[in-house]
Amino acid sequence: MNPSQRPPFGVLLANLGTPEAPTPKAVREYLAEFLWDKRVVDVPRPLWWLILHGVILRIRPGRVAKAYASVWGEHGSPLMTISRAQQQALKEALKAQYGCDIPVILAMTYGQPSMEQAGRELRATGVDKMLVLPLYPQFSSSTTAAVFDRLAKALKPCPHLPETRWINEYHQHPGYITALANSVREYWAEHGRGDRLLMSFHGIPQRYEDRGDPYPSQCRATAQALATELGLSEEQWLCSFQSRFGREEWVKPYTDFTLIDWGKAGVGRVDVISPAFSADCLETLEELDVENRETFQHNGGGEYHYIPCLNDRADHIDMMVQLVQNNTQGW
Numbered sequence: 330m331n332p333s334q335r336p337p338f339g340v341l342l343a344n345l346g347t348p349e350a351p352t353p354k355a356v357r358e359y360l361a362e363f364l365w366d367k368r369v370v371d372v373p374r375p376l377w378w379l380i381l382h383g384v385i386l387r388i389r390p391g392r393v394a395k396a397y398a399s400v401w402g403e404h405g406s407p408l409m410t411i412s413r414a415q416q417q418a419l420k421e422a423l424k425a426q427y428g429c430d431i432p433v434i435l436a437m438t439y440g441q442p443s444m445e446q447a448g449r450e451l452r453a454t455g456v457d458k459m460l461v462l463p464l465y466p467q468f469s470s471s472t473t474a475a476v477f478d479r480l481a482k483a484l485k486p487c488p489h490l491p492e493t494r495w496i497n498e499y500h501q502h503p504g505y506i507t508a509l510a511n512s513v514r515e516y517w518a519e520h521g522r523g524d525r526l527l528m529s530f531h532g533i534p535q536r537y538e539d540r541g542d543p544y545p546s547q548c549r550a551t552a553q554a555l556a557t558e559l560g561l562s563e564e565q566w567l568c569s570f571q572s573r574f575g576r577e578e579w580v581k582p583y584t585d586f587t588l589i590d591w592g593k594a595g596v597g598r599v600d601v602i603s604p605a606f607s608a609d610c611l612e613t614l615e616e617l618d619v620e621n622r623e624t625f626q627h628n629g630g631g632e633y634h635y636i637p638c639l640n641d642r643a644d645h646i647d648m649m650v651q652l653v654q655n656n657t658q659g660w
């Protein structure tokens with residue numbers, strides 16, 4: 330392509346979003362936006378408004394801000410820092426692939442950079458074709474569909490929409506499974522290997538699965554594909570679900586209960602990976618690496634090893650390039 334020409338398309342990378350600061354005020358603002366989305370919490374309004382503002386947002390932000398503060402880095406929230414690194418790495422990889430600058434724009438469903446901001450950035454590039462890549466390997470109405478809603482809302486004032494293609498999920502993409510397997514093998518080469526591999530995914534309420542959310546079954550399929558790729562036997566691995574919110578039943582087995590059982594059973598070493606997250610965040614760095622480690626060890630478990638998310642690993646970025654190439658054919 331002639332460098333003076335308009336790029337053939339833009340890529341919109343989307344993720345959940347994170348608070349602006351590890352303070353109760355910033356966490357309250359973030360949770361107020363996130364937990365008001367009907368895709369996330371479907372309790373009828375106005376009852377949910379009363380519970381959210383009357384109870385949850387008075388208590389939770391203080392506790393959760395402390396958890397954020399414990400993982401906050403020099404450049405901010407881990408989710409934001411890693412998302413920016415992914416954006417930059419993908420930009421460079423696409424330049425190497427296509428020989429020109431392909432705009433790669435980052436947008437968060439909640440907080441900043443917002444979908445509105447991403448829409449403005451995209452218009453400024455002049456591209457008229459856009460590929461949307463939500464960085465959720467498994468589709469859920471609570472995450473992927475929420476990106477769709479927010480993007481559609483942000484594009485409402487546009488008099489002319491870009492031609493848009495959309496990646497729903499990549500939970501069994503060979504490049505994704507290979508990157509996960511590489512990360513486990515590399516971890517084992519450096520730190521030795523545990524007795525069991527726990528693949529812990531963020532959960533959703535059981536009710537959401539019952540009414541057709543494919544997320545838990547896609548998590549199970551990812552876990553099975555990774556176990557097969559690593560050559561694990563049935564007793565060497567388990568797929569579990571973490572991050573419960575509220576009192577209702579969530580999809581099972583629960584990660585914390587599993588680790589209690591394994592600790593009590595005297596499991597000598599467990600390795601834990603979290604393939605629902607494309608980037609390390611509060612739920613991995615604090616809940617999985619700190620809280621659940623304590624749960625396992627206080628119940629008699631031995632060594633506990635947390636294997637990081639794929640983040641900006643080269644093989645993860647390569648997989649994104651493959652997704653872009655396969656979904657922009659003809660552009």
Ligand SMILES: C=CC1=C(C)c2cc3[nH]c(cc4nc(cc5[nH]c(cc1n2)c(C)c5CCC(=O)O)C(CCC(=O)O)=C4C)c(C)c3C=C
Pocket residue numbers: 345346347348360368369370389393406408465469471472531532533534544572574605606609610611612
């Ligand atoms: C990876 C996929 C995710 C699914 C599915 C998901 C569903 C889901 N989450 C909540 C409630 C909370 N999640 C929180 C944090 C959080 N969740 C995800 C991803 C998924 N959530 C990420 C990447 C993060 C971390 C964000 C960060 O800033 O690092 C939180 C906030 C923390 C807390 O208050 O405990 C809540 C709340 C529900 C209810 C839900 C499905 C219905």
Ligand SMILES: [Fe+2]
Pocket residue numbers: 531572
């Ligand atoms: Fe969540």
Ligand SMILES: [Fe+2]
Pocket residue numbers: 572573611612616
């Ligand atoms: Fe959590």
